[in-house]
Amino acid sequence: MSEHGFETEGLAKSFGKVTALDGVSVAVPRGQVHGLLGPNGAGKTTVIRILATLLRPDSGRASVAGFDVVRQPGRVRGRIAWSGQHTSVDEELTGLANLVMIGRLLDLPRPRARLRAGELLARFGLEEAAGRPVAGYSGGMRRRLDLAASMVGHPEVVFLDEPSVGLDPGKRDELWQLIRGLRADGVTVLLTTQYLEEADALADAVTVIDHGRVIASGTPAELKRQVGGHTIVVRVDDPADTGTAAAVLADVADRTPERSSRHELVVPVAGAEDFFEITARLREHRVAVSELSLRLPSLDEVFLALTGAPGTTANDPHEPTKAA
Amino acid sequence: MTATSLEQPRTRPFAWCRHSLVLARRSLAKTARNPGPIINGIITPALFLVLFLYLFGGSVAGSTAEYVQYLFPGILVMGAGLAGMVSTGTAINLDLKNGVTDRFRSLPISRVAPLLGSVLADLVRYLIAVAVLFALGALLGFRAAGGFGAALAAAGLAIAFGFCLSWVTVFVGVLVRSAEVVLAIGFISFLPLQLGTSLAAPVETLPGWLRTWAEINPVSHAMDACRALLDGTPVGDSVTTTLIWCAILFVVFCPLAVRAYSRQQ
Ligand SMILES: Nc1ncnc2c1ncn2[C@@H]1O[C@H](COP(=O)(O)OP(=O)(O)O)[C@@H](O)[C@H]1O
Ligand SMILES: [Mg+2]
Numbered sequence: 001m002s003e004h005g006f007e008t009e010g011l012a013k014s015f016g017k018v019t020a021l022d023g024v025s026v027a028v029p030r031g032q033v034h035g036l037l038g039p040n041g042a043g044k045t046t047v048i049r050i051l052a053t054l055l056r057p058d059s060g061r062a063s064v065a066g067f068d069v070v071r072q073p074g075r076v077r078g079r080i081a082w083s084g085q086h087t088s089v090d091e092e093l094t095g096l097a098n099l100v101m102i103g104r105l106l107d108l109p110r111p112r113a114r115l116r117a118g119e120l121l122a123r124f125g126l127e128e129a130a131g132r133p134v135a136g137y138s139g140g141m142r143r144r145l146d147l148a149a150s151m152v153g154h155p156e157v158v159f160l161d162e163p164s165v166g167l168d169p170g171k172r173d174e175l176w177q178l179i180r181g182l183r184a185d186g187v188t189v190l191l192t193t194q195y196l197e198e199a200d201a202l203a204d205a206v207t208v209i210d211h212g213r214v215i216a217s218g219t220p221a222e223l224k225r226q227v228g229g230h231t232i233v234v235r236v237d238d239p240a241d242t243g244t245a246a247a248v249l250a251d252v253a254d255r256t257p258e259r260s261s262r263h264e265l266v267v268p269v270a271g272a273e274d275f276f277e278i279t280a281r282l283r284e285h286r287v288a289v290s291e292l293s294l295r296l297p298s299l300d301e302v303f304l305a306l307t308g309a310p311g312t313t314a315n316d317p318h319e320p321t322k323a324a
Numbered sequence: 325m326t327a328t329s330l331e332q333p334r335t336r337p338f339a340w341c342r343h344s345l346v347l348a349r350r351s352l353a354k355t356a357r358n359p360g361p362i363i364n365g366i367i368t369p370a371l372f373l374v375l376f377l378y379l380f381g382g383s384v385a386g387s388t389a390e391y392v393q394y395l396f397p398g399i400l401v402m403g404a405g406l407a408g409m410v411s412t413g414t415a416i417n418l419d420l421k422n423g424v425t426d427r428f429r430s431l432p433i434s435r436v437a438p439l440l441g442s443v444l445a446d447l448v449r450y451l452i453a454v455a456v457l458f459a460l461g462a463l464l465g466f467r468a469a470g471g472f473g474a475a476l477a478a479a480g481l482a483i484a485f486g487f488c489l490s491w492v493t494v495f496v497g498v499l500v501r502s503a504e505v506v507l508a509i510g511f512i513s514f515l516p517l518q519l520g521t522s523l524a525a526p527v528e529t530l531p532g533w534l535r536t537w538a539e540i541n542p543v544s545h546a547m548d549a550c551r552a553l554l555d556g557t558p559v560g561d562s563v564t565t566t567l568i569w570c571a572i573l574f575v576v577f578c579p580l581a582v583r584a585y586s587r588q589q
Contacts, residue, residue: 052430053429053430054429054430074432077430077431077432077433078432080430081430082426082427082430084423084426084427086423087423088422088423088424088425088426088427089422089424089427090350090354090419090422090424091422092354092357092358093350093353093357097350097353101346101347101350102427102431104346105343105346105347105428105431105433105437106431106432107339107342133357149427
């Protein structure tokens with residue numbers, strides 16, 4: 001048995017003139033949650049579809065649970081769950097009928113299929129809508145049914161293509177719980193997302209791709225260190241102290257701090273030593289602070305630095321458009 | 325190995341058969357929930373039956389009682405043809421567009437199971453359409469002079485022909501972008517295919533160009549064969565010709581449709 005949940009090597013794929021993937025290599029150990037990040041059109045969906053045996057790569061190799069996706073697609077399909085970027089449930093059937101049908105296709109006896117469908121409908125908060133045709137579902141309900149549909153079997157590897165799109169915050173928390181639950185059960189998860197905080201919160205490691213190439217990979221913390229050093233943020237109680245605080249920061253960090261608001265100063269520093277030095281000096285000068293932190297850049301900042309593009313899309317309703 | 329993977333269902337023999345049946349059931353559940361298409365598929369031939377019978381009954385055959393004997397077998401073939409022409413093609417097309425096909429493809433089932441399932445369900449829909457049309461025919465005075473066995477044979481032939489013709493629509497359904505286009509192609513072909521035939525009058529009585537087309541049109545042969553079977557008159561080579569056409573349509577379009585459907589991008 002392979003120790004990798006899934007693995008790709010030099011994956012390439014073109015659609016006519018468009019090169020979607022240009023040599024993507026990712027290897028994820030069994031039981032890990034891996035985040036695949038990248039701006040729109042980077043090739044995330046293409047990677048997932050190749051791994052889920054929905055698309056054949058032009059060149060390169062991909063295997064899931066030790067089975068080659070091109071040569072042994074049947075073996076792969078028996079071990080995976082896939083939930084696409086766009087939901088893929090039958091609009092005319094009820095939520096229940098959709099799940100029972102998938103259970104039956106996975107060779108569960110009818111009573112077991114119904115039982116499993118009931119469990120999943122409850123888990124995804126769709127009990128009340130179970131008997132209604134999907135055509136009348138809201139976007140969020142559809143997404144949840146789609147996720148439920150991918151969980152009917154007991155997959156070893158789960159591919160989720162932007163699973164939190166269309167979910168409200170409460171439901172998104174439930175999704176996160178679900179993904180953590182999968183991980184606790186030893187399931188390998190590949191998740192693409194535009195919400196970087198999501199990758200930060202869930203992923204053991206992330207791969208950032210852009211224009212079909214891997215541009216960075218590692219744990220979220222590694223990426224943050226790779227891109228930039230620490231920053232110190234000081235928020236003073238009394239705006240009158242800002243001048244003193246600024247002088248302390250400038251002296252220790254050897255740089256002019258940036259004043260991000262009336263009360264707040266930000267300065268990049270070399271590391272934790274500077275932080276302790278600044279803390280001590282502020283106390284010496286009796287500057288009352290309400291907030292004092294040493295932080296790594298957010299994954300959003302990492303993303304911006306790596307790709308030159310903001311992590312969220314222009315048409316993303318949750319985030320105002322930022323200039324690229 | 326994780327504990328959960330032990331629960332992986334084992335592959336059992338005839339999996340593709342069982343999966344096709346599961347998907348046929350799904351298709352029929354959709355028909356039960358939304359019977360619009362099958363009702364349309366029955367009402368169209370029923371309307372032509374009633375319309376032609378009372379419009380032309382007197383002038384073509386002298387009386388409606390005699391004309392219904394001529395007209396009904398053709399209507400039967402039209403009914404089976406329409407039932408097959410609309411359902412699977414549009415259903416497959418919708419599944420492709422809604423991503424349902426992708427979901428199926430990510431499951432450990434035969435690639436053609438969804439196609440087979442839909443076509444199997446079509447067979448049930450043909451049976452319903454043919455049964456309803458027989459009932460309507462009987463109401464309007466149609467009697468199968470050839471007897472019960474011959475009537476069954478005619479129904480079987482009409483269904484077989486509809487089934488084989490449906491693979492053309494399945495092929496189109498896999499290829500084109502939207503279900504509307506599948507329907508439009510169905511409508512456009514309806515006129516020459518179903519009406520440019522011996523449906524309303526023997527081909528010998530049709531004007532030159534129409535007669536040439538109607539003589540070539542396989543639907544004419546199917547109608548002639550059903551008519552002879554139901555009437556109990558000699559079938560000549562009409563049944564053989566129809567069966568040959570069935571074989572040609574099936575052998576050409578079934579593999580084309582299956583290949584187009586199961587190919588990976
Ligand atoms: N079926 C397709 N036909 C043509 N181009 C495609 C197709 N699928 C994806 N592409 C192109 O490939 C690139 C990668 O797409 P995709 O994998 O969907 O990116 P992402 O999921 O990261 O937004 C894009 O430029 C996209 O336009
Ligand atoms: Mg995508």
